[in-house]
Amino acid sequence: MNARDTDNTAPIPVSRDAGDDPRVAAADARADTVDAALPHDPGALPHTAAPPARAQGRSQPHESARAQVAGGATYVDDLPEVRGTLQAAPILSTVAHGRLCGIDTTAALAMPGVREVLLADDIPGDKLLAAFGHDEPVFAFGTVQHIGQVVGLVVADTVMQARRAARAVVLDIEPLPAVLDPRTAHAAQSYVLPPVTVQRGDAHGAMPRAAHRLQGTLEVGGQEHFYLEGQVAYALPLEQNQWWIHSSTQHPGEVQHWVAHALGVDNHAVRVECRRLGGGFGGKETQAGHLAVWAALAAKKTGHPVKLRLDRDDDFLVTGKRHPFAYDWDVGFDATGRITALDLTMLVNCGFSADLSGPVADRAVFHADNGYYLSDVTIRSYRCKTNTQSHTAFRGFGGPQGVIVIEAILGDIARHLGLDALDVRYRNLYGTAERNVTHYQMQVEDNILQPLLSKLEQDAGYRRRQEAISIWNAAQPVLKRGLAVTPVKFGISFTATLFNQAGALVHVYTDGSVQVNHGGTEMGQGLNTKVAQIVADELGVPFARVLVTAADTGKVPNASATAASSGTDLNGRAAQYAARNVRDNIASFVCGLDGCGAGEISFADGNVVSPTTTRRFDDVVGMAYANRIQLWSDGFYRTPKIHYDKTTLTGRPFYYFAYGAAATEVAIDTLTGESRVLRVDILHDVGRSINPALDIGQIEGGFVQGMGWLTTEQLVWNDKGLLTTHAPSTYKIPATGDIPAHFKVELWHEPNREDNVFGSKAVGEPPFMLAISVYEALRNAVAAARPGGGPVRLEAPATPENVLRALGGL
Numbered sequence: 001m002n003a004r005d006t007d008n009t010a011p012i013p014v015s016r017d018a019g020d021d022p023r024v025a026a027a028d029a030r031a032d033t034v035d036a037a038l039p040h041d042p043g044a045l046p047h048t049a050a051p052p053a054r055a056q057g058r059s060q061p062h063e064s065a066r067a068q069v070a071g072g073a074t075y076v077d078d079l080p081e082v083r084g085t086l087q088a089a090p091i092l093s094t095v096a097h098g099r100l101c102g103i104d105t106t107a108a109l110a111m112p113g114v115r116e117v118l119l120a121d122d123i124p125g126d127k128l129l130a131a132f133g134h135d136e137p138v139f140a141f142g143t144v145q146h147i148g149q150v151v152g153l154v155v156a157d158t159v160m161q162a163r164r165a166a167r168a169v170v171l172d173i174e175p176l177p178a179v180l181d182p183r184t185a186h187a188a189q190s191y192v193l194p195p196v197t198v199q200r201g202d203a204h205g206a207m208p209r210a211a212h213r214l215q216g217t218l219e220v221g222g223q224e225h226f227y228l229e230g231q232v233a234y235a236l237p238l239e240q241n242q243w244w245i246h247s248s249t250q251h252p253g254e255v256q257h258w259v260a261h262a263l264g265v266d267n268h269a270v271r272v273e274c275r276r277l278g279g280g281f282g283g284k285e286t287q288a289g290h291l292a293v294w295a296a297l298a299a300k301k302t303g304h305p306v307k308l309r310l311d312r313d314d315d316f317l318v319t320g321k322r323h324p325f326a327y328d329w330d331v332g333f334d335a336t337g338r339i340t341a342l343d344l345t346m347l348v349n350c351g352f353s354a355d356l357s358g359p360v361a362d363r364a365v366f367h368a369d370n371g372y373y374l375s376d377v378t379i380r381s382y383r384c385k386t387n388t389q390s391h392t393a394f395r396g397f398g399g400p401q402g403v404i405v406i407e408a409i410l411g412d413i414a415r416h417l418g419l420d421a422l423d424v425r426y427r428n429l430y431g432t433a434e435r436n437v438t439h440y441q442m443q444v445e446d447n448i449l450q451p452l453l454s455k456l457e458q459d460a461g462y463r464r465r466q467e468a469i470s471i472w473n474a475a476q477p478v479l480k481r482g483l484a485v486t487p488v489k490f491g492i493s494f495t496a497t498l499f500n501q502a503g504a505l506v507h508v509y510t511d512g513s514v515q516v517n518h519g520g521t522e523m524g525q526g527l528n529t530k531v532a533q534i535v536a537d538e539l540g541v542p543f544a545r546v547l548v549t550a551a552d553t554g555k556v557p558n559a560s561a562t563a564a565s566s567g568t569d570l571n572g573r574a575a576q577y578a579a580r581n582v583r584d585n586i587a588s589f590v591c592g593l594d595g596c597g598a599g600e601i602s603f604a605d606g607n608v609v610s611p612t613t614t615r616r617f618d619d620v621v622g623m624a625y626a627n628r629i630q631l632w633s634d635g636f637y638r639t640p641k642i643h644y645d646k647t648t649l650t651g652r653p654f655y656y657f658a659y660g661a662a663a664t665e666v667a668i669d670t671l672t673g674e675s676r677v678l679r680v681d682i683l684h685d686v687g688r689s690i691n692p693a694l695d696i697g698q699i700e701g702g703f704v705q706g707m708g709w710l711t712t713e714q715l716v717w718n719d720k721g722l723l724t725t726h727a728p729s730t731y732k733i734p735a736t737g738d739i740p741a742h743f744k745v746e747l748w749h750e751p752n753r754e755d756n757v758f759g760s761k762a763v764g765e766p767p768f769m770l771a772i773s774v775y776e777a778l779r780n781a782v783a784a785a786r787p788g789g790g791p792v793r794l795e796a797p798a799t800p801e802n803v804l805r806a807l808g809g810l
Contacts, residue, residue, distance in 0.1 A: 052604035055533040055543040056758050059693030063529045063548065064276065064522070075278050076232045076246045077309055085234075086115055088298045088308040089162035091152045092317060093144035095173040096180070096387040096721025100144055100151070102172035108154055111168060113161035116302050119152040123297060125264035130257055131286065133192065133354030136390060138262055138293055144173055145352035146387050147722045148317030150290070155298045155306060163311070178387040178721050182326050182347040185384035192354040193383040198365050198649045200439045201376030206341035210332025214416055218329075218408055220401060220796040222349070223322035223394060223709045224725075226733050229278025231319060232309040233291035235299040241265055243296060245272045249288035250280045250521050251561035256553045258289040259296045270296075275550035277523035281705070282393030284523075285561050286355055287319045316726035321715060322394035323360055324349040325401045329409060337413050337424035342377045344368060344405065350383050351390035357383050359495055360391075360398035362649060366440055367402030370769075371449045371489040371659070372410070372428040373435040387721050393563060395705065396768045399490055403769045404710075404796070407486050411776050412791045415783055421776070422462065422485050426453065430489075441650040442491075446657055446753040449487050452683055453661050456485065459746070460663040460681040469665070473784040480668050481678070482781030486773040487661040490766040491654030492565055493642050499560040500639035500655075502570035506535060506578040507632040508586075510625045512618030514539060514546045516578075519559025520571040521551045525764055526694035527567045533690055534572045534757060538579035540603025541617055565658075565762035568690065570637060572757045578635025586620060589629045641754075656754040658761045660684035662703065662770035666777040670785045670807055673800030675778055677707065679742040682770055687752035687761030699745050699767040706771025708734040710796050711778075782806045 067073035091103075105117040120127055120141035129136045140151045151171060156162035179185045207213065233255075234246040243263070247255045252272040260270045272292070277284060291308050298306040310318060325348055332341035346364060350357035361381045368379055410428065414421035429449050430436050436444045457463070462485060469481045494500050504518035516535050522528045528548035536543045551559070560570065586608065587601040594610040602609045608620045625631060644651040665679040682703065686695045712732040716725045725731040751759030779792045785807055786792070794806040804810045 052540070055536040056690050057688070058691065060529055060533055060543055060691055062526050062694065063532060073276065075229050075276065076234055076248050079234060079246060081307065082236060082305045085305040085307060086155050086157065086298070086302055087159045087162045088153045088155045088295060088306050089159070089166040090150045090294070090310070090314060090318065091154060091166045091169045092314065093140060093147055093149040093151055093173065094171065095144055095175055096147050096178035098144050098173040098175045100140055100142060100171065101174055103151065104170040104172070107168040107170070108165040111161065111165045113157035114154060114165045115157070116155040116298070117152060117169065118155065118298055118301055122301055123262060124300065125262045129289070129293065130261035131353070131355065132358070135192070136353040136355070138297070143176070146389055147720070148389060150294070150318060153294055153298050153308070155302055159309070180386055180388065180717055180719070180721055182324070182349040182384040182386065185386050186347050186382050190385045191383050192350045192385045193358050195383065196362065196365065196381045196649060197378065198439060199378040200374070203341045203343045203376045203378040206376040207330065207332045207343065210340050211334045212416065213330070213332045214412055214791065215330045216409070216412060216791055216793070218327040218405055220325045220404060222324040222391060222715045223713050224316060224715065224731055225279070225281045225283030225321070225394060227277070227279030227281060227283055230310050230312060230315045231284070231288060231291045232307070233288070233295040234305065234307045235292065235295040236305040237299050237303065241269060243270045245270060245292050245296060247272055247274055247288055247292045248277050248284055249274055249292070250277065250282070250285045250523065250563055251288070252521065252551050252553050253519070253557070253559045254286065254561065255289045255292045258293050262293045263296060263300060271552070271554045273550050273552045274521050277521060280523040281395045282397065282563060283319060285393040285563050287392055312728070313726050316731070317723060318389065320351055320355060320389045320392035322709070323357065323391040323398065323401065324715070325364070327405050329405065331409050331413065333413050335417065336427050337410070337417055337419055338427045339372070339374060340376065342374055344377070344379045346379065346381045348381060348383050349386055349388070349391065351386055351388045353390040355390045355392045357391065360393065362495055363398035364402035365649060366491060366495070366653065367399040368406055369438055370403045370406050371430060371487045372406060373430050374439050377439050379439070388717060389723070395702065396765045397564065399765065400706065400709070400769050400772070403488060404772050404775065407772050407776055411779055415789055415791065420466070421780070422457065425485070425487065426450070440653070442652045442654065444657065448659050448685060448748070448750065449489060452659055452685065452748055453485065453487055456661045456663055456681060456683040459683070460485070462663055465665065478670055480670060480781045480785045481665060482777040482779070482784065483663065483665045484773045484776035484780055485661060485663045486770070486776055488659065488766055488769040490658050490769065492569065492656055492658055492762045493639055493654045494560065494564045494566065495644060495653045497642055497644050500566070500570065500642060501560065502574040502637050503556045503559065504571060504574035504578045504635045505555055505632065506575060506582055506635065508539070508582050508621055510622055512541070512545065512621045514541060516546060516548045516575050517552065517555045518548070518571040518575050519551060519556040520567045521562040523562065525567070525698060526691060527562065527571065529694060530568045530690045531572050531575050534576050535579045538576050539583055539617070540608070541606055565764040565766065567764070568760065569756055569762055570639070573637040574635045576635065576757060577637060578633045581633035581635065582631060585630050586624055589624045589627060590620060656752060656756070656761065658685055658763070658766040659748070660766055660770055662773040664773035664777045666774060666781055668778065668781045668785070668803055673803035673807070673809070675711065675798065675800070675803060677738065677740045677774055680740050680744070682745045682767070683748060684745065684767055684770070685748040685750070685761060686763045687750070687756065688759035689747060690758050690760045692747065695747070695763045696745050698763045700743070702765070702767030703770050704734050704739065706768040707738070707774050710771055710775045711798050712738070714797050714799050778803065
């Protein structure tokens with residue numbers, strides 16, 4: 001496929017009711033036109049009068065949708081339990097920081113149904129998890145580091161027996177001083193990892209020469225993953241010290257490694273399987289490994305299968321969140337709003353251990369430019385250690401925390417100069433050859449933000465609506481409105497280069513049906529559906545003939561996490577290569593039958609076509625098997641072009657960028673601080689969509705989740721270090737009533753300019769940052785309610801209390 005060929009047809013407008021919208025059908029039909037226009041696509045048929053039907057480019061239904069709606073899709077806790085299965089529950093620290101002087105399990109062991117209590121001394125392998133930083137204990141010993149840290153497990157016959165007994169364990173903890181916020185940690189130089197500085201030019205020297213200068217601070221909270229399926233693992237001991245682990249995980253390979261490390265066995269003795277997750281959002285990238293290790297250790301000690309499922313309250317207390325950030329910044333700019341110098345400090349609240357805080361903080365540094373050229377810039381990132389849960393991956397992986405600060409700075413610049421914020425954003429965009437290199441030395445080769453923003457500005461009626469909002473705000477004393485347009489430029493690839501690889505297996509059976517296995521995990525995003533579409537087209541068979549099976553370390557080893565928005569990019573291409581190997585074997589066989597070249601054989605519409613004969617794919621497969629032709633193969637893919645020096649944070653960490661923009665209108669009540677999102681218009685770049693309905697669903701879901709992060713989802717720790725918002729009664733994710741009546745999503749028309757599978761682009765994480773337009777619109781509404789203008793300091797999330805504080809009412 002020549003992915004640089006540009007499709008200049010109109011964008012695809014899609015409403016929120018995408019499944020029923022005729023415009024989605026138009027997007028699907030348009031795939032045929034695009035197929036015919038592309039001069040070359042690996043595996044494509046020669047041009048014919050009637051182009052073959054393709055699975056890619058159409059809104060195929062999610063492969064598990066019917067089963068999920070009917071209750072027939074199984075998750076870990078739905079699996080039939082093996083006879084003798086026991087249940088486990090965690091023993092949690094009640095102190096944020098202290099010396100663990102003793103553990104009294106007498107009362108717990110005397111309770112009905114209780115079989116065992118596991119503590120740190122029961123670990124046969126390393127007492128520390130096999131995490132990157134090697135700084136987190138499997139069970140707390142010596143000290144406790146946060147309220148909710150797991151000290152041990154109770155194993156009992158039933159779930160409720162285990163949970164009641166866990167609460168009966170008495171912990172003797174001598175309290176120590178606790179650090180609970182990143183600014184205090186920074187002042188004490190308490191870090192989980194060394195600080196990092198990235199700079200270009202001379203921000204210190206350029207700052208005094210700037211025509212204008214502003215300083216500011218910003219506080220942005222974390223976010224609970226709130227996956228529908230909580231953390232769960234089921235560990236089954238097998239013969240000869242082998243283990244079978246069912247885990248709700250985004251990273252089966254890491255679970256395998258962690259369990260083997262804790263049990264003191266080789267990786268090959270541990271098999272990890274995951275058919276699907278009920279949501280992950282990054283919260284099951286590393287932290288699912290904890291559950292699996294704990295369950296496996298309990299199974300080791302008792303000799304029985306053990307299941308461990310956290311209830312929602314414990315899940316909140318035990319697991320990490322999106323990293324809260326605090327910022328200090330100093331910016332110089334000219335009279336048009338163009339930034340000429342930026343000095344930015346990021347204080348990252350990492351919790352008590354490193355987990356993934358290093359790469360999360362790095363990505364925040366990478367995305368502190370968003371779509372804007374920074375000529376003279378210094379960014380300092382401090383990875384602060386606090387006595388809270390160890391924060392972890394979350395959709396965007398630090399990108400949102402980088403994007404929001406530069407957007408807030410640009411919003412303040414516009415208010416300071418009395419300019420329209422969109423014009424200030426245009427002024428700072430990457431552009432000419434002199435202004436298309438990032439602060440980490442990657443050239444921006446595929447920039448489409450200028451035309452994309454212009455298109456959205458026109459379609460959303462931005463200028464006209466700004467005038468109308470100004471008239472409204474002048475006339476209304478209580479309700480104020482705000483409108484903002486913000487873009488996103490998001491780098492696609494794991495910043496740790498070694499993870500940008502994937503493997504897959506494709507099996508063609510003698511009846512012509514196809515089975516695919518790859519290293520990615522299905523968590524509702526439709527990865528398996530897209531992979532099936534790719535394989536169906538590669539073999540020229542109907543989509544319904546392809547089945548994608550559970551992620552399994554016994555089939556595809558050493559797989560990377562399904563994260564970084566790269567699940568389809570990596571696993572889809574690996575599966576395509578595996579299918580291509582099988583197709584080539586069949587083509588060689590057919591060319592021997594018909595006396596032609598293998599390149600003259602085509603696969604489409606369930607047929608295998610040579611210059612002389614058309615045969616059903618199923619018949620050819622049967623003939624090939626009878627002639628001992630290999631009908632299965634593996635495939636492997638490694639992302640090209642990327643390189644990255646992690647010591648200097650320079651290079652090309654990303655294969656390409658995904659782009660998008662959102663125009664959001666909000667209203668605030670200046671008496672109560674309450675707010676509402678009134679209208680959202682999105683234009684987003686997914687390249688050449690493999691499945692428009694799935695991509696639109698990801699855009700909508702990502703935006704709403706981002707909206708929750710910035711408006712309602714507030715994590716509150718009290719002065720003792722207890723997370724007080726640890727249930728749905730106190731932690732509020734967006735509900736159906738929060739969705740705006742006007743919610744329009746439109747897809748940008750251009751294929752990926754890099755040679756990615758089908759010309760597509762990643763879609764999981766980039767739309768999340770479109771919701772920063774909500775935050776900026778809220779700040780504009782606050783500014784309209786305050787006389788005299790000036791910077792608007794609005795902490796995120798913009799709860800009613802924080803909006804009132806920004807208005808000066810609290």
